[in-house]
Amino acid sequence: MSLRLYNTLTRRVEPFEPLEPGVVRMYACGVTVYDYSHVGHARNYIAWDTLRRYLLWRGYAVKYVQNFTDIDDKIIRRSHQENVPWNVITETYIQAYLDDMDRLNIRRADVYPKATEVVPQIVEFIQSLIDRGYAYESGGDVYYAVEKFPSYGKLSGRRLDQMEAGASGRVDEEAAKKHHPLDFALWKAAKPGEPEWDSPWGKGRPGWHIECSVMVREELGDSIDIHTGGQDLIFPHHENEIAQSEAALAKPLSRFWLHNGFVNISGEKMSKSLGNFTTIRQMLESGFDPMVLRLFVLQAQYRKPIDFTEEAIASAQNAWDTLTEGLRFGYRHGAALGFAAEIGADSGDPATMKISAESEAVQRFQAAMDDDLNTPVALAVLFELAKELQKEGNRLTHDGKTLAEPAALKAQWQTLVALAEVLGLTVSPDAAPEPDGLSDAEIEARVQQRAAAKQAKNWAEGDRIRDELKAQGITLIDKPGGVTEWIRGS
Structure with a gap:
């Protein structure tokens, strides 16, 4: 096409x-x-x-x-x-x-x-x-x-x-x-x-x-x-x-x-006369992540109007958190899986980041972009890759192994990074050692607190703990026999 x-x-x-x-x-x-x-x-x-x-x-x-x-x-x-x-x-x-x-x-x-x-x-x-x-x-x-x-x-x-x-x-x-x-x-x-x-x-x-x-x-x-x-x-x-x-x-x-x-x-x-005029500098100096602004813009096709609201920016922040987890996969887990965290010929230039054109993800991404730069659909491909990598990272952390082969995960991660670079969405390897937020021990403690609340039939407290963890990117999975597992991400 x-x-x-x-x-x-x-x-x-x-x-x-x-x-x-x-x-x-x-x-x-x-x-x-x-x-x-x-x-x-x-x-x-x-x-x-x-x-x-x-x-x-x-x-x-x-x-x-x-x-x-x-x-x-x-x-x-x-x-x-x-x-x-x-x-x-x-x-x-x-x-x-x-x-x-x-x-x-x-x-x-x-x-x-x-x-x-x-x-x-x-x-x-x-x-x-x-x-x-x-x-x-x-x-x-x-x-x-x-x-x-x-x-x-x-x-x-x-x-x-x-x-x-x-x-x-x-x-x-x-x-x-x-x-x-x-x-x-x-x-x-x-x-x-x-x-x-x-x-x-x-x-x-x-x-x-x-x-x-x-x-x-x-x-x-x-x-x-x-x-x-x-x-x-x-x-x-x-x-x-x-x-x-x-x-x-x-x-x-x-x-x-x-x-x-x-x-x-x-x-x-947006108009100065309406008092809703916001400069890029004001936003970034207030601590706003520039990648969140970029992602917010790309979530709409370029010819469509976009509405800058607190809710839309919060959604873009959550979406960027998900992408970040996927983009950092190789930096965090590459050594444990036996591969070097390398992207390609030149990780700064999308023209030289060669990945398999036969990949279904690449073909879907290209089809979306060929369709008058349909970035929302192209982003959906990135999110699928990122979420799968996020799940495999959680499996590696908790079970010591992944379902997919390391070679396949390396290719998937490199594909994600390369396609994200085409959209100008990047993370620094230096920023990738550990996710912010709760430690594993802290999460386990909250899970035990929730189990105790449910044992006491305090359903409201159990729901509160679950929602609190969800807000911090932790998903609880209740299994038969009263066992609760958890993963970072959805």
Whole structure:
């Protein structure tokens, strides 16, 4: 089965084939660097990191580019508010972004172009649009003439006449400069106190949309395979990118357009105005496990909305505890079973972690991921592997032996670790000696207390002890003759 992805441009799931066999050119719209990144950004870049990892695992060579918007109204406003140079603001939050992504195990892009690094190319690109009749200068600004591009609206499915009818009737200085209400700025004339660059139309700075068109071309060429971003970027940002690039270059900008769903906070869209805005840094500095956040995101297919609630995070924590037990199996029990805790050629790169393609688990995992990155189904495969390893680990601890052969358990563990790595879910071997929580002796003592309570017909106390142990990951198994066995996990 080939990889199939939902293409926003065609509104259907299509087989993925890159322009150049075996090579994928992929661009993700990056952050505007004026503040710390939030949970919505985490959802966005975990999704595209997972896609990139999976493409690598499937054998593609991937060039992944993600830009930084380092000149924008919000950056200028923050600079004025804090009385700090705009480029100090941008460098501060670029580094903060990279630090946050590192902690979420998001692999760094191959290239991080900045808008301010390509201003001469932006000026040249704008001039080509003017020369071709798609743009015009007006009072030091340059605007894109949307009426000149017949397929404007093809990505978002909006018609120009409907958008024009819905546009506000306000008349201000900018609106008076435009030929059409939906024309958008390619170049903005300089205002006092703002950063500025030279251009044929006077000093000024680029508009937001033109920056990405130019950076895509500079780093990846005229046409690419995959362009990604959040659903909020479909219109106007990505719509405008298409209009600019395809008017100037007469080629499709991207074969596939992928967009991830929104993050809701307790049922409401995350928004600063609602006071439910949560940064990645706030979460991680409060002691939140970054792998739990990553798993929480992956538990929903990337195009679906996710609801960030206490219950959902608690569920993700429990799920991560289960996966952790499985991922640590080889480190904890490999020596007792006679095998070294080794993963493969390079445990840091999913493209080189070779495991048996004939394995049923691998085939099911690949089928799920080939189905438009269906990570919930792929995770189900991981959980099955982890739970079986957890049970075998308990048998080894209590009975001194396992039901499965050591060679089969080694292969199963290596498969789990390799597939989890494709999803960016990892544990450190150094963190694996013993599980946290109750010791075996403490558990046995609780089991005896429960037996005494049941003997006294104090059923409520017996149930309380059972539930207390269950909450700590200990499952009790009552057998005939009043015998109670226990295992860690369910």
